[in-house]
Structures are given as C-alpha cells and as structure tokens.
Amino acid sequence: MSDSDKSPYPPSGESRSTFEGHRFSDEGLQRKHAQLLREKEEPSEGFSPMPLFLVFLIMILSFWAGIYMVEYGGYFDAFHFDETATPGILVQDTGPQEVDMLALGRRVYSQNCAICHGADGSGQAGVFPPVARADWVQDNPERLIKVTLAGLAGPIEVNGRPYNNAMTAFGRLSDQQIAAVLTYIRTDPALGNNSYPVSPELVAQVRAEWGARRNAWTGPELEEIHGPVTGNWSPSNGSTPETAEE
Ligand code: HEC
Structure with a gap:
C-alpha cells in the first residue's frame, strides 16, 4: 500500500485489471469523490418552469391582438373597405360612412386593370x-359598365386606332368597386380624362338588366345600344338608343 500511495503506476508485474481495482480502492480518490458529491449538485434532467414575466407578456400580447382585430378587422368582410373609417366603430356605429371613390378606384384599378391598361x-x-x-x-x-361587367372582344377603335383583342369580365367586382374604378379613370386628373363620376346605383341598374350576360360585348353591339363613341358624351347631349336610330 505504501508503494502505491507514492507512484501513480501499478506495481510492476500486475495486470491492468488489478490496476483498476487498485485505483478504485485508493483512499485519496474516494475522499475526492465524497467531496465532489458533497459540494457539487448532481446534474439532472427535467422541466424548468417558464419565467413568469414571459407568461404575462404572452397574455398581454394576446389581449392586445384581440382588441386590435375587433377594432381594425373589418368584420373579416372581403368587401369591407372604408378609407375614412375611424377606430371605435363598434362603440359608435354611425352607419355606412362615405367612401373616397377616387382612392378606392385607384386601388381597384391597380389591382385589376393596370396589368393590361x-x-x-x-x-x-x-x-x-x-x-x-x-x-x-x-x-x-x-x-363602360357593360364592358367591365362582361368584358369586350373583337375589333374596336379607340382614339381612331384599331384594336382587336379581348378583355376579361370583371362581374365579380361589387357595384361600388366598379363605380369607383370607372369614376377614377373618368375623373382622375393624372389620367387626363375630364368626365363626370359613375354612381354605384347606375352600376346596379345596368347589372340588374345585363348581369346575366356571360359572353363579352363587341364594339358593334355596344354601338347599336349606345351609338358611336364620340368622347364628349354627357346625359344632356348624349344619344339615347332612340335618338341614335333617328
Ligand atoms: C386582360 C387584359 C385587360 C384587363 C385586365 C382589363 N382590360 Fe380593359 N380592355 C382590354 C382590351 C384588350 C380591350 C379592347 C378589347 C377589344 O379589342 O375589343 C379593353 C378595353 C377597355 C375599355 C374600352 C376601350 C378603352 O380603352 O377605353 C375600357 C374602358 C376598359 N377596357 C376598362 C377596363 C377596366 C376598368 C379594367 C379593370 C376593371 C380593365 N379594363 C381590365 C384588356 C384588359
């Protein structure tokens, strides 16, 4: 024993297994182990609880998100669009609010028409x-309402230049959206047209009469109903179907 206390090597002539046994029974080592066990915590696996402030933060965020959705969710209505909406509509519902037709029309145009026009x-x-x-x-x-509702195909002339192509139908747009986009292209100064706005009521009226039509209009068909395109039509000087035939 006195020999092994000094030398870290096994006494000559002993096999390795004996060396292990020898080390294990070493008193100094056992003392060290005892000390380690006493002073150091055993590592362990398991769940540690989530920090409390994180629980509160998540609760506060969910609460805020709920209020935000109620205030600004637009009732999850795809057609809900109100440029002038003020927060708190649930508390003080003042009925339908006025919509900025130019702003709505510009948006409808850029989403549906700008790709071609x-x-x-x-x-x-x-x-x-x-x-x-x-x-x-x-x-x-x-x-224009007819063209937007059902599309337009075949030879036409715009500003004296011939076109012979096809435009898709946009009947899926609401009366208000069609009125807005046509108001936009007819009145926005950036597009250089100088005409008067189109009302959703007029769109509803034309849709009621022609909404069932599925195939695109042609230039001559429209000319038969509305007369030739002049470019300065107004309800007062315009040709109605009756006067057009005279
Ligand atoms: C797929 C491409 C395409 C899209 C999208 C499209 N148009 Fe057209 N549009 C055409 C074509 C092509 C014509 C001419 C059809 C013909 O040659 O008979 C036309 C014709 C017109 C005309 C009459 C001619 C003129 O230029 O003044 C108007 C008005 C019009 N479109 C408005 C719209 C509006 C409003 C939208 C969006 C709601 C729209 N278009 C979306 C392709 C398109």
Whole structure:
C-alpha cells in the first residue's frame, strides 16, 4: 500500500485489471469523490418552469391582438373597405360612412386593370387600348359598365386606332368597386380624362338588366345600344338608343 500511495503506476508485474481495482480502492480518490458529491449538485434532467414575466407578456400580447382585430378587422368582410373609417366603430356605429371613390378606384384599378391598361393608363400600342385620354372612357358610362361587367372582344377603335383583342369580365367586382374604378379613370386628373363620376346605383341598374350576360360585348353591339363613341358624351347631349336610330 505504501508503494502505491507514492507512484501513480501499478506495481510492476500486475495486470491492468488489478490496476483498476487498485485505483478504485485508493483512499485519496474516494475522499475526492465524497467531496465532489458533497459540494457539487448532481446534474439532472427535467422541466424548468417558464419565467413568469414571459407568461404575462404572452397574455398581454394576446389581449392586445384581440382588441386590435375587433377594432381594425373589418368584420373579416372581403368587401369591407372604408378609407375614412375611424377606430371605435363598434362603440359608435354611425352607419355606412362615405367612401373616397377616387382612392378606392385607384386601388381597384391597380389591382385589376393596370396589368393590361398600364399603371398610367396608356395601354400598349396595338394590343391594349389606353384608358388615359381615351374617347371611350369619356363617353357614355353605361357602355363602360357593360364592358367591365362582361368584358369586350373583337375589333374596336379607340382614339381612331384599331384594336382587336379581348378583355376579361370583371362581374365579380361589387357595384361600388366598379363605380369607383370607372369614376377614377373618368375623373382622375393624372389620367387626363375630364368626365363626370359613375354612381354605384347606375352600376346596379345596368347589372340588374345585363348581369346575366356571360359572353363579352363587341364594339358593334355596344354601338347599336349606345351609338358611336364620340368622347364628349354627357346625359344632356348624349344619344339615347332612340335618338341614335333617328
Ligand atoms: C386582360 C387584359 C385587360 C384587363 C385586365 C382589363 N382590360 Fe380593359 N380592355 C382590354 C382590351 C384588350 C380591350 C379592347 C378589347 C377589344 O379589342 O375589343 C379593353 C378595353 C377597355 C375599355 C374600352 C376601350 C378603352 O380603352 O377605353 C375600357 C374602358 C376598359 N377596357 C376598362 C377596363 C377596366 C376598368 C379594367 C379593370 C376593371 C380593365 N379594363 C381590365 C384588356 C384588359
């Protein structure tokens, strides 16, 4: 024993297993182990509780999100659009609020029409007719409503230039959205047309009469109903179907 206390090596002539046994029975080592066990905590696995402030933070955030959705969620209505909405409509519901038709129309235009007619309304030569500074746009609004509801196909002339292409139907837009987009292209100074606004009531009226139509309009068909495109049509000087035939 006295020999092994001094040398870390096994006494000569002993095998390795004996060495292990020898080390294990070493008093100094056992003392060290005892000390370690006493002073150091055993590492252990398990769940530690979430910090309390995090629980409160998540609760406060969920509460805030709930209030936010009620205030600004628009009742999750796809067609709910109100540029002038003020927060707190649930508390003081004053009925339908006035909608900024130009702002709504600009949005409807950029989402649905700009892809063909261009963001600036200038179209694409020979392919997509312009809506900026266009005789059609400043003509009878009912013609435009029909075009928007059911589409337009075949040869037409816009500003004296021929086009022979097809426009898709936008009947899925609401009366208000169609009125707004047509008001936008007819009156926004940026597009250079100088005409009067289109009301949702007029769109509803045309939809009631022609909403069932599925195939696109053609230029001649519309001309038969509304007369030729002049570009300065107004309800007072415009040709009604009756006067057009005279
Ligand atoms: C897929 C491309 C396309 C989209 C999208 C489109 N149009 Fe058209 N639009 C056309 C084409 C093509 C014509 C001409 C059709 C023809 O040649 O008979 C046309 C014609 C018109 C006309 C009459 C001619 C003129 O330029 O003044 C108006 C008005 C019009 N579109 C408005 C709209 C509005 C409003 C929208 C969005 C709601 C819209 N278009 C979306 C392709 C499109």
